[in-house]
Amino acid sequence: MSENNGEIKRMMIILSKATLENVYAAFVLANGARMEGIDAEIFFTFFGLEAVHKKKLARLHVATVGNPAMHIPTMIGGLPGMEAFATSMMKKEMEKIDMPEVPEFLDILSASGVRMWACKLAMDMFHYKKEDLFEGIEDVITVGDFYKKSEGAGVHMLFI
């Protein structure tokens, strides 16, 4: 940690999930970095791509099954409508604390200079095209490209 006194210069965030709580975690961390003068980039891979897929990004849900912190029994969490219900509850609370919804948040990230990339392998797997994605996605890149972009002192990588 003696390098730059451990100063964080850039956060490289990998988002692999599209549940609302994970997407928000990635977005808040990226935006918070920019607010502190730290560079931030997000690599969207696997289900994380849904957070930047134009037809899906506005309709992400909270996970109600397999999430003990929701305090909903798994059997009930799996009932029809539970995800939508939990999501609308969460969105109400988010608005109260001035948390933007996903489409607005993406625009904020873009305007704040967060660089965003889509994973080529996952794009191929889901048969997505770059035109399907939010305009703020700069390019579709490989894991190798992402590592290359992560070179340098004070760069930290985070997997969500």
Added chain:
Amino acid sequence: MERTIAGKSIAVNEEGYLTDFKQWDKSIADVLASEAEISLTPRHWEILGYLQNEYRNEVPLSIRKIGKSGVVDIKEFYQLFPKAPLKTATKIAGIPKPASCI
């Protein structure tokens, strides 16, 4: 604690934010801006005025609110106050550092 800014003794906290907005004036803003390597243009002043108004009205500041202010968009805000714009701009404006994560 106290520090001398533009020839005046000013109360600041450990991060250098003014603790008494009444002590703020434009000469102090000029000094704090040059410390942040920013030379203030009329556009900067407009935004500083907006931030101070929000402070007077006790509106908590966030990047999202800046974007919706109609005074400046987020992109330009980052261009005018590079690095940490909200932290830098509030310091120059002589108001407290916002506690927002968004």
